[in-house]
Amino acid sequence: MLKVVAVNSSNRKKNTYNLIAQAKEIFKNNNIEVEIINLFDYDIKNCIGCEHCITKGGCILKDNAFEIMEKMKSSDGIILTTPVYLENVSGKLKTFIDRTCSWFHRPELYGKPVLLMSTTMGSGLKSTLNYLERVVIQWGGFNAGKISRNIRTMNNVVTEDECASFIKHLTMGKDKYEPSLQSLINFQVQKVLAYKLIDLDSEYWKMKNWNNSIYYFDCKINIFNRLIARNFGSFLNNKVNKPHTKNQKSE
Ligand SMILES: Cc1cc2nc3c(=O)[nH]c(=O)nc-3n(C[C@H](O)[C@H](O)[C@H](O)COP(=O)(O)O)c2cc1C
Incomplete structure (x- = not known):
């Protein structure tokens, strides 16, 4: 049940x-x-x-x-x-x-x-x-x-x-689910922030194997939404820098 x-x-x-x-x-x-x-x-x-x-x-x-x-x-x-x-x-x-x-x-x-x-x-x-x-x-x-x-x-x-x-x-079945563009974009934002900002988050995302994923699990994804989400993810990834650690000199 x-x-x-x-x-x-x-x-x-x-x-x-x-x-x-x-x-x-x-x-x-x-x-x-x-x-x-x-x-x-x-x-x-x-x-x-x-x-x-x-x-x-x-x-x-x-x-x-x-x-x-x-x-x-x-x-x-x-x-x-x-x-x-x-x-x-x-x-x-x-x-x-x-x-x-x-x-x-x-x-x-x-x-x-x-x-x-x-x-x-x-x-x-x-x-x-x-x-x-x-x-x-x-x-x-x-x-x-x-x-x-x-x-x-x-x-x-x-x-x-x-x-x-x-x-x-x-x-x-989960494979029949079709996430909205908002969900796909959100996934990309969370992924970039996880990898760039907080160690614990990046460990979690690595452990889940979501690094190259377009969503949390395999499912139906509209081809245009996939393209938009992937491009948005790459753009964001290039824009967000890892914060300087204490040992790094700020320029
Ligand atoms: C503190 C409080 C704030 C409320 N704010 C609103 C509101 O902003 N707009 C509105 O239309 N009703 C508002 N209500 C009415 C409730 O949304 C409404 O009665 C609701 O169905 C109560 O649900 P309940 O019976 O599960 O407690 C408010 C009620 C309370 C007690």
Whole structure:
């Protein structure tokens, strides 16, 4: 049975949770088990900006963030959800996302489909979902559907159709996936920065054998997008210099 984790970032089990609960039933009928993680049940401390996770590896804070990240890593797919708060994600979700900073450098969720969900009273759905999509791409995953509701004006029934793309991406072979140009460009940016800036990142990217890759895994890539991404990667690689070490004289 496929396993999915749904990250719920509202303290209330109301509008957003209602979408998750309905989708969970639809997924159950398709042999997909959903574990709901209510972020408010977990101790997630604020990132203190020490950069330990980036430069040395691992986080010095002791709380539940790592446990949630491990659950996400071992899942087949992720449902990432938030109510709109002041035109963006809830503070609880942002606090958690900050704690995944190492994944922005060493994208551990590569190949995972992510379904995004959000609810609002009126505004901010588009910007909130766009922000989450950018986060997911940085994590190495990809957006496989969006379910959103303005709870004042839209009916709140989740349909099979809205879940279909996520189910398709969970069940089809990875080789059939076609990454967007944005994902391919992002891969090139992350690769160049990894190789040029931080030793730990370049070791990780080498270990993954992504040096000459166009994406994290073999899949369908549009020939024009491939060309654009490769050229962009070469251009960026020539532009970004390795920082001077302490022993080097600056000119
Ligand atoms: C702190 C806070 C900020 C909010 N900001 C917005 C907003 O910017 N735009 C909006 O239309 N609704 C806003 N809302 C309303 C929520 O997005 C909406 O009620 C949502 O469906 C709540 O989801 P929940 O029931 O899962 O908590 C806000 C609500 C709260 C509590």
